[in-house]
Amino acid sequence: MSEQTKKIDVINLDRNMTVENVEDKSLRWLSPFEQPFQIAGFPWIAKEGKYRRLPVAPADALPSAVDSLADCTAGGEIRFRTNSSKLTIKVKLMGPGNMYHMPATGQCGFDCYLGEPGNEQFWGTARFDHTKDEYEAPFYDWQTKRDFCVTLYFPLYQGVEEVWIGVDQDAELSAAPALASAKPVVLYGTSILQGGCASRPGMAYPAVLSRSIPLEFVNLGFSGNGKGEPEVARTIAEIADPALFVLDYEANVSSVELMASTLPEFIRILRESHPTVPILVVSKIRFAKERFDNNMLAMHEGRKRAQQETVERFRQEGDLNVHFYDGSDLLGDDFSDCTVDGVHPTDLGFLRMGQSLEPTIRELVKSLL
Known part of the structure; x- marks a missing residue:
């Protein structure tokens, strides 16, 4: 193969760019709809049980594009406190990443922040195969229990059908600290x-x-x-x-x-x-x-x-x-x-x-x- 036709495969050249699709059988999987998880950013979720930003059947018919985009989960959050030594997320999307000018991490990924309200610090983002519409992505594995308030941000430009939170079998979970007000x-x-x-x-x-x-x-x-x-x-x-x-x-x-x-x-x-x-x-x-x-x-x-x-x-x-x-x-x-x-x-x-x-x-x- 000539120098002109060589392909650069960064994933094989830099291990930090790789995605490891390894299922952790030791985890306990929990739904964010269960206590003590708190879900924010979806005003109709308590009534409809969907990760959606507008109601499924509003009194006034929505423009078709707005109705479709309402399934994008921009602004959604999951908040909780845990002492788990491991934290992993399992996600089923409505579709894979497909935008030319926006990373799949923003379009389809979840972010993890640690810390109390007003002092959340970025820990990491989900690493996944951007061509797939389902993934399991570990955020951390500390090998020892550490207590943190966790905030997970939903994808910006894709719909989410299912989310599961993976923690230690014996992990303790509790509600995140209350926000200053329930008013959004x-x-x-x-x-x-x-x-x-x-x-x-x-x-x-x-x-x-x-x-x-x-x-x-x-x-x-x-x-x-x-x-x-x-x-x-x-x-x-x-x-x-x-x-x-x-x-x-x-x-x-x-x-x-x-x-x-x-x-x-x-x-x-x-x-x-x-x-x-x-x-x-x-x-x-x-x-x-x-x-x-x-x-x-x-x-x-x-x-x-x-x-x-x-x-x-x-x-x-x-x-x-x-x-x-x-x-x-x-x-x-x-x-x-x-x-x-x-x-x-x-x-x-x-x-x-x-x-x-x-x-x-x-x-x-x-x-x-």
Whole structure:
């Protein structure tokens, strides 16, 4: 074989890149639906028993794309405490990884964080064959018992049919510490909110926020389809007793006119069910091509202005619980280097988004902390 036709097989060259598909027969397998596990991020799970972000049969029929994307488990969490010396996850997905610009670890993997609420530290991510729709992946095997609060983040861009948690046969398990409040922060928006294109689930910006603000964060980002439809607003309004609504859907709106027409109605629908809950409208991040395309930049500025004017009208009419956040600076001056493709953030971009939004969101929910 000539030098020009040689293939580089990194997996065979670097053992750190390999995936070991070894089943551990010593483990006790537990369902997250059992006590003492706590599942967050799926507002209808207690009623429907599904890892799904919107109801299976809502009162208002959802747009077909939104209905399909609701099966993506972005923002889902499993929380518990254990002294197990081993921790493994067994997963059945709705399909394998298939995205060109997002790692399978972010699309289909689980992340493991260890630590108390507000002090969770990344331990590792599931290592699995990205061509498969089922996997068993060990997080750790310490050979000795150690007590930790565990947070597992669900995949961002795939559905999950089954999850099983593997621990020692004699492991002790208990509930994770309670969050500051049972009221969730509910975020609605686009692929960026959903987590495209984070390298792993814990780096989507709602997940970043959840580790600094000890509340449940419900991720209702719908890739390419967060368009502010009234039927989606009515469904989201069913979520009981929210702490805050965040509306970050500008990037999926095709015109200034649509932004100006959908946003007031979306807010009005939320207000029918939640008259005083704070609502934060966030304009989109800067896209790389806006440095060079004046028409694209003008569209962004026009939609941002429509959002600002909408919020100001609500405030002038007496609703001081509606707020605006200019997302243009969320990524900093070097915003184009914080994305995978000029649009979707890298982990660096998501970290900056979470850190930038944290003070504002913390202020809006401070009565709960």
